[in-house]
Amino acid sequence: MTATTTAGRRPLGPRIYGFLRSIPTWVLWILVVLWTIPTFGLLVNSLRTRDAQRTSGWWLAWQDGANGFDFPTLQNYEAVLGAEATGGLANGLLNSASIAIVATIIPIAIAAFAAYAFAWIDFRGREWLFIGTIALLAVPTQVSLIPLLQAYSSGVRMTIPIIEKTVTIIPDMGLAGTIPAVWLTHTGFALPFAIFLLHNYIAGLPKDLFESARIDGADHFKIFWKLVVPLSIPVLAAFAIFQFLWTWNDYLIALTMIGGNRVALPATVVVASLAGEFGLREHLLTAGAFVITVVPLVVFFALQRFFVRGITAGSVKG
């Protein structure tokens, strides 16, 4: 890029200039191709039989027929989506959908109310509360993961040292190993970012709108529903996409919160577990990987304009 414009001012022929100008574009295209090779490799391998996968790398798949293997074949996909014994991914996908959809809707609803209050209601303690909420963006999830799992699984009881009295801090909620535990955790962790993002957008809405609505006698609740929500659709959509992708792709929180309860595990954890178990089902890994990647890719490419616009609209000022 540096070369192009400096070269442009030198007395070089227009053809050389044009060639130099296109170099960055070409470099980027080459990167795009390199970028997609591993994905392509996974796709090819997912269409090969177990024995073929164990014989050679995916780039030799074209020899499979000659070596007596079926290629391409859908048998890995059939197996991985089938019963628990072979993969159990169908159940995992249902769990993933349940986790991602609920864990997207709840935080949006809660954060939108909070963002509106921070942006347009004048009340005592607003600045401190807002700064406190934003500061939580810097607090890593590690803080909460261990205590939360304790709280979910057995509650928290402790003996106060001096008075020697046992108190129950958090009752046993019996949430460990359940999907609601994952909903709650995702919701809690998403809130600071959601409030931050929605607040930036909602605070930037034109002031006149609110003034005229107030003069017409609308209260905050009405303004929120009739004005703010419809006007904030772009940022709400952006956050929804972001949160859906995040919760669908999540591995760590689900693994920690659900753990050994196999029937409640989402697809990502199921696929990761295919790699273990002494490689018995490792040949299904690529097929499973493809199945769980399709959803986020479709969601993103269908809605990418919303995503990029909404994320960048509010978040960068100055």
Next chain:
Amino acid sequence: MAQSLDKDTLARAAIGAPGPQRGTLGRRVRNTFTAYGFLGPAMGLVLFFFVIPGILLVVLSLTDLSSANFSDPWTFIGLDNFERLFADPFFPKILRNTVFYVFTTLIFFNLGLALVLALVTTNIPRRSGFFFRLIWLLPRLTPSVVYILMWKRIGQADPFGIYNQLFPEFLGASGGNLFLGGSPWTFVILTNGFVGASFGMIIFTSALESIPKDLITAAKVDGANVWRIIRDIKLPMIKWPLLFIATYQTLSLLTSFEYILLLTEGGPGLFTTEVWALTAYKRAFASYFGNSQWAFGATWAIVLVTVALLLAVIYVKLFKFNELIEEPRIENL
């Protein structure tokens, strides 16, 4: 309530905007009630997910809770866990690993590569730039499980890994498993860096695109070359996003471990690629021999979080972030 308010004051008071009169007492009380109604659910969840766990984490680090004893109620053992942590033979190694991992990834990828990508993609035709950024987002959209699987497959031992096939002598691989043998750090940093770069890229791009075109044109008329334009106009104009990304990504790198867990589990061998956050997680949840030392894991976590918060404070002071926060508030109200 006052009867003689003109329309303007009424409107300003109603939406809580500061005006000549800040609204009557009754209105302010009512606003406060409405506000807490709106904020209630969010604040409740924040309390439950950040404040209470934060306190519990500190308390937990002073107990001996583990799956070996399931001590119920929690039994306090003072600062033993902290002594154990600092006396851990692998403590210096984990610390070195963490510093190396965070700053190498941050400088070369989350900031460096992100900036290069943003500068390049805003300098080529708009559509190609947009398309390219979209492609570069793919790793972030791919489930971590799948993304790491791809890298593992690239680095697999002969004859399966394509890397070994193409460059048998490079990176000290000579046919072995790259991420477990040849150069685990290269792989750990590349996997994290490629994903990390896309966040900065998006933020920098939108900041670069909002630089007024006249400025660039004027500089070009004055004879500035591309390098000068980047150094003297573009970089100063995106100062805030740069500092924001530096801060935010330091913290997220410091506390992230999911990819490392999936890629090397901190190996190969003893703690080769183990970072602090991973140690905290493994101690608490995934110790071998089925022994989860929740309290000891909490101790690692609490030290990490303390360091992270200290770093955040240092960054905020160093970069004078309060100026940035104050700016939009004035503009908005």
